[in-house]
Amino acid sequence: MANDIWVLVEHDLGDVNSSTFEMLIEARTAADQLKVNVVALVLGHELADMTKTIAGHGADIVYYIDHPMLANYTNDAYTQVLVGLIKEKTPFMVLMASTINGRDLAPRVAARLGVGMASDCTMVKVTKEGKVEAIRSTHRDKVYTTVALTSREPLIATIRPGAIGVGKANDSRQAAAESITVKIDESAMRTKVLRTGKADPATLDITEAEMIVAGGRGMGSAQNWHLVEDLAKVLGASVGGTRMVMDEGWMGRERLIGQTGKSVTPRLYIGLGISGAKEHMLGLKEAKNTVAINKDKGAAILKQVGKGVVGDVHEVVPILISKIKEIVGDNDASQGKGSGD
Incomplete structure (x- = not known):
């Protein structure tokens, strides 16, 4: 036995x-x-x-x-x-x-x-x-x-x-x-912990992230990728993305979400310019709250998330960042301290 x-x-x-x-x-x-x-x-x-x-x-x-x-x-x-x-x-x-x-x-x-x-x-x-x-x-x-x-x-x-x-x-x-x-x-004992601190969302493994902002093909180019990172920064979130984004070199493989990447379980996921391919969506099936912004009202992701916004990410995201800064304050936002709300 x-x-x-x-x-x-x-x-x-x-x-x-x-x-x-x-x-x-x-x-x-x-x-x-x-x-x-x-x-x-x-x-x-x-x-x-x-x-x-x-x-x-x-x-x-x-x-x-x-x-x-x-x-x-x-x-x-x-x-x-x-x-x-x-x-x-x-x-x-x-x-x-x-x-x-x-x-x-x-x-x-x-x-x-x-x-x-x-x-x-x-x-x-x-x-x-x-x-x-x-x-x-x-x-x-x-x-x-x-x-x-x-x-x-x-x-x-x-x-x-x-x-x-x-x-x-x-x-x-x-x-x-x-x-x-x-x-x-x-x-x-060869080691001693002197102090602990909150992990930097920019370097935190996305499988352990409480909030994730992910980008896809709809971001358009590497020059626009900063919008994903800027929104993540004011939220105190980690950055993720799709295979196409990884293949283009806009982010590293360690941030790939999907069947051939990592499965994530954040309490908040925001997808920017992501179509909603099955390969990607399988990686976030355990996310608690999901939001997507896509200008294509027929995008598959809008039917699979909890809340969807039909709009151009290049127009919506800057407005969203501005509003978040108003709520949490520029200092807190710039240091990624808005994640508690």
Whole structure:
């Protein structure tokens, strides 16, 4: 009989990241097949109670690991704690998000334990024979490969944020909560967090962005691309775009939204001059609020977003930027501080 499936919770002072809910979906499906529990691990300090939220998305048990040295992420502390817990409780599989922290932590844990791992997966499934397979993309998302996880337990995998989507929570589900005391060898700590600050939306990975302004062919030329960046700046948003924009060199590949790019889950998405091709729209199906501006009233995107504006982006966007500056103030807007409203 397989042991439990663990999910490492990504959170920010009690606010659970959507990537956690996606991992819980995969964990729940696999756990039901294997008839084991889904265990969510919450590492941090002076932790908020997240049990109800996590239970609603599929967890059976929530482990709270509270320690002052876990207040901010460091690979030394998190690796030490996670490796110790895994050795003690021997889970069958451990899932982590393929975020900046997850991509840093997962291979370190796997190396310490001497087990293999599958990275940046879009799906993890259990076969009829009880074997675990991970689906991951290669060759710049042009090819999807199936990786069989056959190493000794635990099996470790990272899940790409936005690849699965967040299902509706079941508020009637309950989970047991347990506090676990750990000891951390401070002499083994090679790093210390001196301070933290809000990430610059211009450099933030778009899979973690709360707001995104995306541009498409309708921007016309590289000379007009600044309108996308200007609107993003006053909103405190990140910049994204379509494949055509990337191919033209107006933005880097890391900002491509779509089936062959990145799936995003912002609370606000604004599309400028984007037609609404299926390839692009698949990448934002989990966005909370969507807005599109396009001069073609027949554009497919206008039928797929929550709110649509029929108008020329070159005329509408400057007016929109001006109005936002009036609301948030020139100083706040220029520093990207308008994102709280």
